[in-house]
Amino acid sequence: MSNILQELESEIASLKTSVTKSNVGVVREIGDGVAKIEGLSDVMLNEMIEFPGGLYGLALNLEETEVGVVLMGSGLNIKEGDEVRTTGRLLQVPVGRDMLGRTVDALGAPLDGKGEIKADAQYPVEKIAPGIIARQSVSVPVQTGIQAIDAMIPVGRGQRELIIGDRQTGKTTIAVDTIISQANQNRAAAEGKLKDHKPIYCIYVAIGQKLSNVARIIQTLENAGAMEYTTVVTEAASEPACKQYLAPYTGCAIGEWFMDQGEDVLIVFDDLSKHAVAYREMSLVLRRPSGREAYPGDVFYLHSRLLERSARLSEKEGGGSMTALPIVETQAGDVSAYIPTNVISITDGQIFLETDLFYQGIRPAISVGLSVSRVGSAAQTKAIKKVSGTTKLDLAQYRELQAFAQFGSDLDEKTKATLDRGARIVELFKQNQYSPIPLELQVSTLWAMQNGHFDDVAVEHVKDCQLKMEEFLSTRKDELMGKLRDEKAITDEIGAELKTAVEDFKNNYKSPTGE
Amino acid sequence: MKGSKDAQRIARQLLKATVENGEVNGSTVKAVLRKLATGKPRGYLGVISAYAHLVRLELEKSHAVIESASPLGGTLEASVVADLKGKYGKQITSEFKHNPELLGGMRVRVGSDVWDGSVRNRLERLREKIG
Known part of the structure; x- marks a missing residue:
């Protein structure tokens, strides 16, 4: 109680002698959320201007005899002739x-x-x-x-x-x-x-x-x-x-x-x-x-x-x-x-x-x-760099060939392989909203794609295969995923383990149509 | 729009000619107005209104409005005006107002500067500080 009184008294004492100097202006025009103010000779650009009723505005146009102030709220209660004043503060949050x-x-x-x-x-x-x-x-x-x-x-x-x-x-x-x-x-x-x-x-x-x-x-x-x-x-x-x-x-x-x-x-x-x-x-x-x-x-x-x-x-x-x-x-x-x-x-x-x-x-x-x-x-990261190096190129070639492939059915082996790979990458990159994939799973699936483990999966089943592989890896191969997460690179050891894990999964994988 | 811009420019030049040592010279203003009214140059009405606006703003710069909670009395008023003259180093016209809303003390406004020593202002600042 006494503390509060002391504080109050010291505050009052600090206010006792001072006369405050401020810079004021008068509203001359108001509309569309902008007020034109006359006066305000000391205003700074982007300074906050105080209007009656606790409303603030931002001084954006400093003209010869007027200041253009944009209101930061409803100006319905502001009238011509109202006095406004500068605050000496730029807008802060x-x-x-x-x-x-x-x-x-x-x-x-x-x-x-x-x-x-x-x-x-x-x-x-x-x-x-x-x-x-x-x-x-x-x-x-x-x-x-x-x-x-x-x-x-x-x-x-x-x-x-x-x-x-x-x-x-x-x-x-x-x-x-x-x-x-x-x-x-x-x-x-x-x-x-x-x-x-x-x-x-x-x-x-x-x-x-x-x-x-x-x-x-x-x-x-x-x-x-x-x-x-x-x-x-x-x-x-x-x-x-x-x-x-x-x-x-x-x-x-x-x-x-x-x-x-x-x-x-x-x-x-x-x-x-x-x-x-x-x-x-x-x-x-x-x-x-x-x-x-x-x-x-x-x-x-x-x-x-x-x-x-x-x-x-x-x-x-x-x-x-x-x-x-x-x-x-x-x-x-x-x-x-x-x-x-x-x-x-x-x-x-x-x-x-x-x-x-x-x-x-x-x-x-x-x-x-x-x-x-x-x-x-x-x-x-090293891991992603290693497995995704050619992905953009593969996809670009796929898009280019896709247009040609529409006209002819006889395609050479290489073109066919590029088209197949492209279609599978597109499938792989489809992703549900609000479900980000952690780094280690991204690396694993991209590695599997690069190394041809999706080549024998029908295009329409790639997504299903990917989801099941992700589930398999994150539940059954937690240790390997942990290593990949920590190393952020595919070392020879991780590569070998990844190969075994993916092959293990592929041996047991059955597509929705039972193939 | 162009006309009004020209009027502004001419009015600014006229004002420059009317202000001597930071003060508006009354006789020059009258002479300018007489010249404009008799000569009636193109767009003179626009020039006059722009000129009037600028002169008013210029005059406000050396016009003091002194508000006080209770009437100040002759000697106090004279000393306030003398102080202001000393501060600004030029002739200051003054206007005294009685404003009971200030509760006590004085509030002086010269141009866009305001010195507020009123009790009301101090109370408001106290309220802001305590929040």
């Missing part, structure tokens, strides 16, 4: 370990009703990306758990890999699968089953999405036990454009805190097309000049400064990393539209999803020809 498992908005305020978030620090939403000296090259893989990606388009820690495709082609699913895979690995590492594994924390940023979709994704993450390693930042379609514009930067700030602690982070921006649309809306109501497709001139910088903040820091800087998986939606497969080309040129590669493949039942519908990872095999 709370960050810290408490953010894990939580759903927050673009200002870092919780939306999940799980109580207050204890922040370890406040980070600025806009920050200059780490420089060259602070970085090191990408060499540690992010195991996405999606076989086609891990084998052909490897993603490394600190890389920016774009996921691009039409609507309803499974872009979000790839991102969610990756998050689930990280959670599975983090858990395995915590239980001591995964050697030398540095956990990856995940941040999922939903921009302008339907709330029902976000709720479904959160539910999926919770069901998979991934939510405890994940922060969801969401600004739904119903929120003001300003908050949608800020959401990815907020996510980035949350991730940067982990990166600065020397930890690894994966951040998903779902999706940057809607982000660009929100920014376009804001720019147009601020009366900034519009350019191509009515986007403002700095729409490239909008995304480049965001994605440049993903990095792998040098050991001297703590060795943390932030991997970004931005998502961009295309219209009718057109990758040459404005935003897709921008983001493609910024990122270190893209995973292109095709509607046609999706409806052929090839899911994930990854187009092997158009997908690429510019970091390449530097971000693959």
